[in-house]
Amino acid sequence: MVSGIEAGWMSVVPALVAISLAWSTRDAQIGLFIGVVVAGMVYGALNPASVGVPADLITAGPEILEVAPQGDGDPWSVGLGGVLLGFVFGLKAVPEIIATAPLFGPWYVENVLLAIFAIGGMIGLMIRSGAIQGVLEALSERVDDAADAEKAAFLAGIAVHIDDYFNCLVVGSMMRPLTDRFNVSRAKLAYYVDSAGSPAARLAFYSTWGAAMVGFIGGGLENAASRGSLPAGMSEFVVDGEAVTGAIWPLFFNTLFTGFYSWVALGLAALVAWQIAPNFLEMGEEESRARAGEGVIGEDADPMISEEMDSYQVYEGANPNWVNFAVPILTMIVVGLGAMFWRASPVVYVVGKSGTELLALGSWQLILPPTGPWSFNIGGVRLGVASISALALAFIMYRLQGNVPSLKDGTDATLVGFKGILLAAVILMFASSIQNAVSLLGIGAFITETFGDIPAFIVPVAVFATTSFVSFSDGSSWSTYGIMFPIAIPLAFATGANLPLVLGAVFSGGIFGDHTSPISDTTVLASSTSGSDHMVHVRSQIPYALISAGVAALLFLVLGLVLPESFRVIPY
Template sequence: MTTLSYADSALSLLPPVVAILLAIFTRRVLFSLGIGILLGAVLITDFSVMSSGQYLGEQVVGLFWDDGSINSWNIYLLGFLILLGMITALITVSGAAKAFADWARTKIRNKRDAKLLTMFLGCVIFIDDYFNSLVVGSVARPLTDRYYISRSKLAYLLDSTAAPICVISPVSSWGAYIIALIGGILTAHGFTDSGHLSVFIQMIPMNFYAIFALLLLLCVAFMGLDIGPMRQHELNAQKGNLYDEAKGLPPGANTDLPEADNGKILGLFLPITVLVFSTFYFMVSSGGDALADKGLEFSLLGAFENTDVASSLFFGAAVGLASTLALVLIQGLNKSYILQGMVAGARSMLPAIYILLFAWTIAGVIGQLETGKYMASLATGNIPFALLPAVLFVLAGLTAFSTGTSWGTFGIMLPIAADMAMGTHTNMMLPMLASVLAGAVFGDHCSPISDTTILSSTGANCHHIDHVITQLPYALIVAAISLAGYTVLGFTESLAAGLVTCSILFVITIIVLKIKVNRRA
């Protein structure tokens, strides 16, 4: 029996804060998450040892079996990781990854082009952030390795195109979810004449963090703006150390697999293409079936709003694996190589799976402690109206950072932002909603317990905490620029003024960073 004595209080912040700080200072992710989980369990059970043990057992079982049925979301997502690991390993064993790297060497002229191509792929594959990070990582890794780009830099490229693109794309799992939330909020407040999609599109230029995170990423890729810990990782990569080997193999890595000499580029692009289109098909199909069950007409946006993302990823990966197997069999690859690749590929995903399981567990603990609600309650005090967009941005960022979920932050903070706008100035509702979206993505980018951050590390084959530490300075720079923009927007009630402020600060920042980088060169 759980007592929830410390739910929705300042003490509810303790488990995530302890876990995050331990992860940063000890670099031991599983240990840190485990301590956070234990601390949350004793708080929930009012320090009862027996009840804490029972509670933890329920949480672990709940990862796989929940409310009398299989926890399909978790199972499908874990299955997707394993299948993708197999696909990646088979592409490596077949020699296709090596063939792609050799081909790219003749077409891609330098490191800058390799980074720009990775960013381009991240912007094109926008249907889901998990899918983006893992698939683009599989395609780009042979190329970035060839040009000695650190795995930390690759993880930053993946993470900073995943969520920022998805949060401003209506045809994505994120966009559909946000449109559904906003639609419900607008209807509840009597804005029945506003088209939900048109409102979402109006909010895109108000999402300062997403816009300037992408612009900063472009400048980093184009100008080589390596700052903070990222600079050392890039220097190490130039010596051939793409990741910190002292920490062992990162999640998803397969360094000891044999590679065939007759690999073709088609062996990489065809499986990935099949994977992309199959996943898209299953997302639309599952969403269409859900619409039909509700008696609603089919629409692409409606399908994405009702899609089953996890099962679509799993079945898309299953089709992708089948196509990969067909190609390696046609290639005449040794059967023992195929088996070795599949086993090694599945095994390579185990570290990422362990981290995800711990992250999901602490997310459940944090959810029961109502940490997010406590964070949201801080915005309901006597705050000057002009500061509300900036305050909501900060609180959404802290909530996402503490809970590790941007989607959960959307669900908690968006209704609160709407209520505050209705109580003050309805014309500022959309900017305030947009500031929540921006803050949630910022917090998600910084959080070691975020599943999207974990999967970006996995897609890049990068040690997780190395990715968090190296991405943090870039995220903080964009957050500071965005905060200034929302402050100006709040006082002037002008989107143009906010964008101009962000743009001026962004240009100044890039100039300063470029001068510092040149001095170090």
């Protein structure tokens, strides 16, 4: 059974291999698959005992490295023979790395995998029943040209910003027929979908993200307290070794102002949509070809949507109506958000400072003393339940209307949708496996050792750059936050850097990777629902992301110089 080790610089090798191959081959599946294989082989080379190398062979030959486990435990020495055999035997670890990836955990299965297929099936039904055709006809009355279509795509993403997965799954599917009609490239649509995904969801403090971010900050404060670096003035933030959730919320609200990458990325996307900022490099090539009527994707492109689904036809007896699109989507929104206020949801209890706090990431309950107690719950957006409810409603509604001629036709349409979204699920599986691998190899310890004492004014920009590197390497903002907050918060206390600015740097760096990495789940979803070639989307989006990151880095550097340690927007 695989367990965490501290692999040093080799912890980033699998992600770098995956990203490099995906970039050079223009095939995300190949890059990700080989990256997972490399992860298993690196793990086996460093920990040959765990992959079945006999004990007497592990130390065979000259000793070439010493490996320590994550957490407590004695390090072990590995000889040349052990490394070579472990490298080969490490293939045995690959299935376990995949099987234990976050994507196969209960939350991900319910809220990502099931949601992907349910929404894919619903898209198939919407195409067949004329629901999407109805949306296209309704929007066409208000959209006169490609510029209007781009604005509509950007605004749709902003409107559906409650959750990044929800945004990516819905907006691309909804807007693709409209942008296709006006010859807007699929890469441009994917850029709008992706830019209004994680960057906007990060600012939605009333969603799943808000409670989760408070939890991540709490973990960092607990780590600082365990190291003895928590300032005396913040002693109420950690009691008996556990973070006090109620005290952390004001600290989190400060980061809404210092999450510079989200604000800049959204602002730049708006400038592009309103034709103020130009189409850079590959985006310019994609848009020039599309505007010339030569296709919204290139001839050699590999769009992340099946050709069968992309060319699926409306039933000739259907009555196209935008209402048939709106009802299932609204159902999904109501059910998904309704879970946030359902008392049966797992909660984080937030009470007065003299009360007891219990932490359960993904939701929270607030009890307001002294005139109450009043209470309400905000739970996680349950995409699985919401999307399956919407799929069932759509199937029944379209069949009763006669827009789907038979049960068999409706089932076939649903299956077309399932097949159309399958590629995204495969890439997500491998992307999640890479994320799992770099965590097992101890990327957090590597970052901690690499960055030692640095001046306080450099801390925010250094934390932003480091977090960006980690999130680009592992493709996940949330896993990066789990790595970086326990590092960045004690670092801020130790150096005297402004805490809200450092927290904003962590949040911003995590969003950068989530927004740009070819192994990011939301980047994959943006490509798939927009029908874009995944690597074309990644390459065409990178210049905009780098501009946003550059502006954010400059802000972190300048404000790191001018803001005193005590500065905060909201008192805490």
